[in-house]
Amino acid sequence: MHVRVETEPNNELRVRSNEVPPSELGSARIKKLISDLTETMRAENGCGIAAPQVGIHERVIIVDPGNGPRAYVNPKIVSRSLRTFSFEEGCLSVPGVWGMVKRHRSVKVRAHDENGIEVSLQATDLEAVILQHEIDHLDGVLFIDRVEKITRLPNHQIL
Template identity: 65%
Template sequence: MEMTVLTDPQPTLRHRSVEVAASDFGSERIKKLADDLIETMNVENGCGIAAPQVGVNERVIIVDPGDDATAYVNPVIVDRSFKTTMSEEGCLSVPGVWGMVKRNRNVTVRAFDLDGNPVEKTVDGLHAIIFQHEIDHLDGILFIDRVEKFTRPPKPPAL
């Protein structure tokens, strides 16, 4: 089921998300959340989405660099390259705004799949950018907090 994407300045986007309890791994609730996140991301033409973006304060993300949408539970970045890359980012929760963001070129992420099996991935390029962007959401950080230069800035408030 498609969910409503919260947009900035919705305060819940700025909250740090709580970890999913081990007892919830494999549950219908978590599997349904992942399915709903994937559907919402696809409808919105995104390449990633985090549970807080739909008002669920749990550490669940979907990453889809173009080949396969995958859910990650309680993801953490355990290693990052010293080399960085600058790329243009946007966000479903900050519609119409784009900016240049510096991210680590490579990251290693540890997480769990929906059934609670441990997963560790080292990724680069777009895959690494999506992981960093979505994990930021879990910590209450929006890409606009990291923008070095807006390419399509926010519109000024109407008077």
């Protein structure tokens, strides 16, 4: 089910999310949340979404760098490359605003998938950017907090 996306300046976006308890990993409730997040991300033409963006303060994200959406529950960045680069980001929760954000080029993430199975992945470039952006949401951080240069689109250009 498509869910309404919370937008800035809603203070709920600044709340740190709670971990999904081990007993809930792979549960029907978490699978439904993942389904709703995925449908919402697609409907909004996003490449990532985090549960806090729909008012749910649990550590669940969806990431789609172009090869299909993947869900991560309780994701944690366990290592980062020293190399960084600036990437132009936008956000479903900050409509009409884009900005250059410096991110690590590569990150290693540990999480659980939609079935509660522990996974580990090494992500680079766009996938690494999306993971860092969505994990920031789980900590109440928006890309505009990290932006180097911001661009606002005129209202007639906002889709």
